[in-house]
Amino acid sequence: MGTKITIRAIIELVGKPKEHIERTIKEYVDKIQETKEYEVLKVDFSEIQKQDGTEFWATFAELELTSDMQNLTTFCFDYMPAVIEILSPEKMTINDSQISEFFNDLQARLHEVNLVAKQMKMQIDMMNRNTANLFRNYIAVLLGKGDLTSEQISKFTGVPKEMVEDYLDHMIDEGKVKMEGEKYIFVRKEVVNNGSEETS
Template sequence: MSSIETKKINAILIVEVMGRPPEHLVETLENIAKQIGTEKGIRLVEKKITSPVLMKDQKDFYTSFAEIEVEVDDILNLAILMFKDMPAHIEILSPQIISLANSGWNDILNELTRRLHGYEEIVRILQNEKMILENKVKEFLPRPNVTEINKEKIKPKKGKK
């Protein structure tokens, strides 16, 4: 990727998880942080994982988050990380100004487009599977007898002549 500035980018990611049991949340966040640190062009600087907290109005359902500081080689690595791990928040700490050549923007926009097309394909597949399941459910639902419905419509009204 061509960038005018070749400084590395430092950023903090907030990754949230929810579920149960609470110890599973900490383990999941540890695994996410570890996986982020193994990505090409990304170095894990620091991680802070909060203790799981019982969610308001939920029985036995917890939430937790990790604050993960990373150093990435370029903005494309940060964009890929954003789509791959879907953090709740990203804050770029440094540098203050990030300049990109056209080719750098092309790389980011093409990655964005590729990911969106992948998500669109998944949505279409799920919509088709949903329609198939709905049709199968309709096959098993009891259907009213057509002759009984017609008899109800034709019945003479009582009391009027």
């Protein structure tokens, strides 16, 4: 797609600490300027400002740059601008092969994003399962030392009481914990002479 398009783009960043956001926005723009596919015509940086009622800082860079449609599609995926405005040309003529190339490139990018999203979901699911197992083992260790209420377990672990009780309910269903009054008791399994297990 040889037609050159000039755009105005705004790239926003929010985060902390302040120095990191200031450095990162400049690194973003430097990387764009170093990319041969983009001809950067103008750059303006806003003053960094603290978000009301938070510890986060926000800033943005406004750029004017020229490239073709295919590379501008890549630009949008790589840098996720908050705003895109086409400055020129006012009209363009695009043939069928150019449209096909544009949509094929767009689809390839979407597949990449979808793959990354699925991989991230798998990693998060695995991390959540491992964290849940670790926390349940920690509860078992605590109850192995003595009977405790959910509030006491919450204080020991730093986990909210409601979440602790959700885990304890699952452990009761699994027969690993039982409840007497407000206290939770670890169910110990003992092997008797015939090889069977008894709980206590």
